Amino acid sequence: MRRRNFLKIVFYSLGLIAFSGIGLSFRAGRGKNTVLPSPLGEFTEDGLIHPPGAVDDFVSKCISCGVCGDVCRQLGYSAIRFTGLKNSQSSGVPIVDDMRDHPCTLCMECTKVCPTGALIEVPKEKVRMxxxxxxxxxxxxxxxxxxxxxxxxxxxxxxxxxxxxxxxxxxxxxxxxxxxxxxxxxxxxxxxxxxxxxxxxxxxxxxxxxxxxxxxxxxxxxxxxxxxxxxxxxxxxxxxxxxxxxxxx
Amino acid sequence: MFSIFAVFMLQFLGVKILVGSLTGSVLLYKISLIDLYAFFEVILASKKLTMVLVLSVLPVVVIYLIFGRAFCGWVCPFDFLFKLVDKLKNGYARLKWKGNGSYVKKQNLISWAFIISMLLLSLALGIPVFSRYISQNTNLFRFIGELINVMKGLPVNFGVMIFSASLILLLLVFEFFFPRQWCRNFCPVGRAYGLLNKVSLIRLSFENMDLCKECFVCDLKCYMGVPLKEFIESRKKGEAGLSGKFINCIYCGECILSCQKVQSGGGNIRVKFFNAKK
The missing domain is CATH 3.30.70.20 (Alpha-Beta Plaits)
Structure with a gap:
């Protein structure tokens, strides 16, 4: 009986950790630790930049399966990352955010593999990320x-x-x-x-x-x-x- | 059971057979695959049916039209994780799965209510709610992806990582206190494949009725709440009420194995291909 109680306590605490983790993840955003303000700091507009070929209703089509990100990483570009929960409607969707280190190469591989049609293949010149x-x-x-x-x-x-x-x-x-x-x-x-x-x-x-x-x-x-x-x-x-x-x- | 998950894991070593996650993936960079439930949810969220979607759901539907809900028992990594938790709790063999038989109807009601409310939520918010936020498979693969980012020294989104990890943890805790209630009552992914159970080529069949001693070990062993007891009883009476195509059956094979252990001569329950009469 002692083992059972012990396990119960362990799992209760695990549950608590999980709940607090979910709470914490809402707070942890995609904040960048730059010392100085980013260029064009006076323009505070801050939207998400989706991978190339994103359709208009991208948010409603993306299921966060992660194929685009995996493909991007395997090709060695690592441009695509996923948003945190701070962005309520568009959380968990792929974005290209760290352009100083990992810009998009416009190889368009992610558009070829997207299973839901949230990214569609377009010619390079017509990409509007x-x-x-x-x-x-x-x-x-x-x-x-x-x-x-x-x-x-x-x-x-x-x-x-x-x-x-x-x-x-x-x-x-x-x-x-x-x-x-x-x-x-x-x-x-x-x-x-x-x-x-x-x-x-x-x-x-x-x-x-x-x-x-x-x-x-x-x-x-x-x-x-x-x-x-x-x-x-x-x-x-x-x-x-x-x-x-x-x-x- | 682990093989398909292992193939998915190979992508992180550079073997690109299956890339992506169990919610959506791409096979050999050619054939897109998407989870059946995610397919419905995307249609409702975007209110459009595109060719890409249909093409990517088609192979999946074909596979599970043959194998029914075998996804849960043979592909889903959470079946394995939940088995580990069950083993930790009570010793897997001795665990009693409450709610077989008569509870099934009530369970069905709960699960349909859950699946429909999730679909309605997707329709209302315009985003695939379950697939993107709650789905255990999405979260597992998202967590692994972020973990790979940590290992490779790439920038990591810790918010996503913590969320995915804690949601998986929450499911494991849920499994500890309510064994298999997630799989049976809530997981809409499995439910969607369960629908294909009704028309799939594979089904449970009950053979050599005279040999059955009605010990119902199979019913005890079944953790998905398939009404095996009713099934066997109705078969013995000669009724054709239950056809052996249960929406909850994941073809894990526990009933077959247990019957083989009890009966020396092979066992009564089989998984049969094609709609043979018996």
């Missing part, structure tokens, strides 16, 4: 330099990038043909990357503000621009470089 936006205050090309890292990394190249060359740098701008794969995010030499990928819904909301910012910089007088670059932006870039000491392959 999101849109990458350049933080003009951090980008080297917008602050008196010539840096083509992002456009070189981009799988679509000149279809996506527009350059506004001037004496203030080559000034890259990413247009709406962007697939949101995140390769530019990975290869940006600025500490912590000067590019961030937003999902399309967030982009719709912040689009006006972003374009306004873009135009205001382009129409700025030289004195104002000098002030902006040398007293504000370059110290910021240097500071970020110190904080994010990363190795680039």
């Amino acid at each position: 999101g849109i990458a936006l350049i933080d003009f205050s951090l980008c080297l090309g917008w602050n008196g330099d010539v840096c083509l890292s992002c456009s070189k990394a981009c799988p679509l190249g000149m279809k996506v990038f527009e350059f506004y060359n001037s004496e203030w740098g080559n000034q890259p701008y990413i247009n709406e043909n962007c697939t949101g794969c995140g390769y530019c995010v990975k290869f940006c030499p600025v500490g912590g990357s000067a590019i961030r990928v937003f999902d399309l819904n967030s982009y719709k909301r912040l689009k006006d503000r972003y374009i306004q910012w873009f135009k205001s910089i382009l129409t700025m007088s030289d004195d104002e621009r000098y002030d902006l670059v040398y007293t504000q932006n370059l110290p910021k870039i240097l500071e970020r470089g110190k904080e994010f000491e990363r190795e680039y392959q």
Whole structure:
């Protein structure tokens, strides 16, 4: 009888652990421990970026079977991860969140294996996972330099990038043909990357503000621009470089 | 019983035969497979029936049209885990499975209520609720996937990991206090395959009626609550009421083995292919 009681106590406590675990998992989100705010920190829109080829009613079709993630990991890309319970409706669905280390290669293997049709195969150019936006205050090309890292990394190249060359740098701008794969995010030499990928819904909301910012910089007088670059932006870039000491392959 | 689960585990060693989980997977990177219940849930949640879905559920339906609910007894890893818990509790052989026979109707009501409420919830919320959140198989494979991420040093979502682990733990605790109630009454995955039991090629049959001493060890041994006692009694009377196709039967073979142990000459209960008359 003692063994039985012991087992009962063990299993009661296991049950308690399980309940507390479920409670805990609601709190543990997908928080990132970055020291400095991410690029474009003033745009607080935060949507989920699903793998390529996600259909409109992705959330209602995804059963979280994990095939896409497993395939992605086996191919060595490890871009796909799963959301936590914080995202009520879309929890447990695949996302591509860590683009600084694991961007999407647009190999489209995950779309071929998805059993529910939540991801469907589309040509590379028509993928709309999101849109990458350049933080003009951090980008080297917008602050008196010539840096083509992002456009070189981009799988679509000149279809996506527009350059506004001037004496203030080559000034890259990413247009709406962007697939949101995140390769530019990975290869940006600025500490912590000067590019961030937003999902399309967030982009719709912040689009006006972003374009306004873009135009205001382009129409700025030289004195104002000098002030902006040398007293504000370059110290910021240097500071970020110190904080994010990363190795680039 | 472990073989299919083992094939699934091989994917983490780089052998890509079956990739994915028991909820949805892909065979040799060509044939998509999806769980039958998840299929219904996705249809209800997205209110659309797509070709991809049908193509991926088709092989599964064909397999289980032959083998009935053999998924539970031969594929589902939770059958094995639950057996371990049962063994820990009381010694597997001596465990009495309450609720055989007369309780079956009540059980059926509970389980149908659960399955339908889950489907309605999916319809209302527009997300496959059970398959994504509660399903034991999804959670098990999600947990293993995150564990692999930990081992490979990839970023891990601890929220998902903790949730999946604690849900599995909760099921094991539930199994300890209410043996096999999950499989019998709640798990809609098994229920969906149970529907195929009614039309599957495989079925239970009762043979050599004169030899049966009516010890009903088979009924005691059955942990899924199949009304074997009623089945045998009706067969002995010559009625054809129970056809040997029980929605709860998972073809685990416990009844056959127990009967073989009691009877020296082979045993009375068999699993038969095709709809032979007896």
